Amino acid sequence: MGIPIYSPTIEVPLFQGYYDGLEAGELRITADAETGEWIWYPPEVVPGKPDAVLEWRKVSPEGRAYTFTTVTRSLLPGDHKAEVPFTVVLFEPDDAPGVRVPGILVDAEGVEPRCEMRLRFRPVQAGDHKIAGFAPAG
Amino acid sequence: MMKGNRIAITGVGETPFLRKGEESVLMMMARASLSAIADAGLTPADIDGYISNKYAGHGSDEVAHAIGAGEKRFCAIADSAGGTATTGQALQLAQMAIEAGLARHVLIPYAIRSTKPGGVYGVHAREPQKAGIEMPVGFFGQPTYFASMANRYAHEYGMTEEEQAAVPMTYRAWATLTPGAQRREPMDLDVYRQSPMIATPLRAADCCLTTDGGGAYVVSAVEEARDMPHPVVSVRGMGLGFTNWPQGILFTQTPSTFAFPGEVSARRAYEMADCDPKDMDFAQVYDGFTISALVQTEMLGLCEKGEAPRFYAAGHAKPGGRMPVNTSGGHMSGGYVPGINLIIEAVRQLRGQEGDRQVPDARLCAVAGLGGNSHSTTILARD
Structure with a gap:
């Protein structure tokens, strides 16, 4: 399995905390x-609370897959055939x-998604940045 | 509540649907509009109302100029996406204008160049959440989003490969009977399986086509329509449904990612039309993808929730089936001019003009339009 290589466009400070994590x-x-209510993805305006302050908080690395798809033709701009x-x-x-946090399935050789x-968070290097990876658990 | 049978679709027209065309969006809008106006027995000077679409990129001033129209008295923009705008909200706005006496004949044009630079997914790349969080992990493009919905749907309700394939095979069967359809070669299960996988479980055959083309229709008061060239096809019911999930969040964070607001739009439309799903003679369903067609088929009430894969596999929607769906091949085989070619086909079926693929004694049709976070159901009736 490959890894998509596509640099994030970080709207500072909208997503910086995610990548710092x-x-x-x-x-x-x-x-x-x-x-303490989760507000995800970070919106430009918190619904009904334009003065609300968002903070980045660590969540459990354990969780589950709501859904998945195996991409065989990447639709990202540019040439991503090799990925x-x-x-x-x-x-x-x-x-x-x-x-829900999107990420790629890793360490899953022979595992049917x-x-x-059950999954466990494991960040992976994708070119010059890290992306969210999740490995089968339990 | 808005009343049914007050407006009618009096003219329809389209350009050829091509894999790669040469004409601009405005040129295709003009050609389709002139065709629809002529079909209604009108001239451009008779058009005094316009409903534009924010995704088409051309306002009513440009369209009116391009068709050589007369005085414009009313214009508005349908502020929703995809089929909701073209098959539902535009009609709602047209009825409001006509009933208020603001316009007599309203033109609703649309055209798309799927082959434009940046492609059809360029709009998603501009969503900050997608660019910031989803694209770096490769979660990008409509087929990817809808593939993830399909896997969840299969998890909850079950769907075999054969059942999934029955959807594009059904629409292709109709397209083989449709001279203007983009893809007319027959599709059986073997052909389906040769279609390249894009994102599991969706193959290219499960996705709408790439189309350069345009379509348009004219809306007039029912009383006017009785003196126009064709049998009256009235708008008997309309329902819109919305959620407040923006497009940048919609495909991942909604509690159920395939719970489009179609149940509410269908309920409102049937209520306005004072009829039930079982009264429908055929349906047109916004088939961006196999999964979205399945879910909307259920939302229209054409089968039970979770049973659409079996409904299609049993052949109910095919030519000769008890509930024909997408009788010109839909977006997956006919052409992808979002929503508008579905409504054009519905009108022609209700007029009885469709030759080899004519649904016998077609009097009532449900048209489902999807716009991601919005949905429309429109009930068209032949007087």
């Missing part, structure tokens, strides 16, 4: 600093139900 080996998502196939999963951390499979 990946570099630190942590999965971080945004929450309302006052209430396929790769499997994208939508990961739901155990302590943030309903929140499926919905609800």
Whole structure:
């Protein structure tokens, strides 16, 4: 299986905390600093609360796959033929139900991806940056 | 509540649907519009209302100029995506304008150049969440999003490869009977299996076509329509449904990623039309992908929830089936001019003009339009 190589466009400070987390080996998502409610993806305006402050918080590296797909023809702009196939999963951390973090399935040789499979976060290097990876667990 | 049977689609027209065309979007909009106006027995001078579409990229001023129209009295933009705008919201706006006396004949044009630089996915690359979080892990492009929905749907309701394949095979069977369809060669299971996989479980055959083409229709009051050239095809019911999930978040964060607001749009449309799904003679379903067609077939009430794969596999939607669906091949075999070719085909079927593929005694049709976070259901009726 391959790894997609596509540099993120980081709208500072919208996604910087996410990539800082990946570099630190942590999965971080945004929450309302006052209430602790997960607000994901980080929006330009927090729904109904334009003055709300978002902060990056670490979530559980354990979770499950809501769904997945194995990409055999990458639709990313540019030539990505050498990077396929790769499997994208939508990961739901155990302590943030309903929140989904997209990442690629790793360390899964011989494993058939499926919905609800248990996964563990493992960031992987993709060119000059890290991306979210998730390995089968349990 | 808006009343049914007040407006009618009085003219329809389209350009050829091509894999790669040479004409601009505005040129195709003009050609399709002039064809629809002529079909209605009108001239451009008779058009006084316009519903534009934010995705087409050309406002009513440009279209009116391009067709050599007369005085414009009303214009509006359908502020939703895909089929919701072209098959539902545009009609709602047209009815409002006509009933308010703001316009007499309203033109609804659309055209697409799928082969434009940047392709059809360029719009997604501009969403900050997609560019920032999804694209770096390769989660990009409609086939990828809808493939992930298909796997979840299969997990919840079950779907074999044969059942999945029955959807594009059904639409292809209709396309073989449609002279203007883009893909007319027969498709059986072996042919389907030769189609390249894009993102599991969706093959190219499970995806809408790449099309350069345009379509348009004219809306007039029912009373006017009775004095126009064709049998009256009235809008008997319309329903719109919306969610507040923006397009940049929609495909990953909604509680169920394939729960489009189609149940609510269908309920509103059937209520307005005072009829039920079982009254429909045929249907047109916005088939961006096999999975979206399956889910909307259920949302229209043509089969039970979770049973659409079996519905298609049983042949109910095929030529000769009890509920024909996408009778000109839909977007997957006919051509992808989002939503608009579905409504054109519905009108012609209801007029009884479709020759080899004519649905016998077609009087009522449900048209489903998907716009991601929005959905429309429109019930068209022949008087």
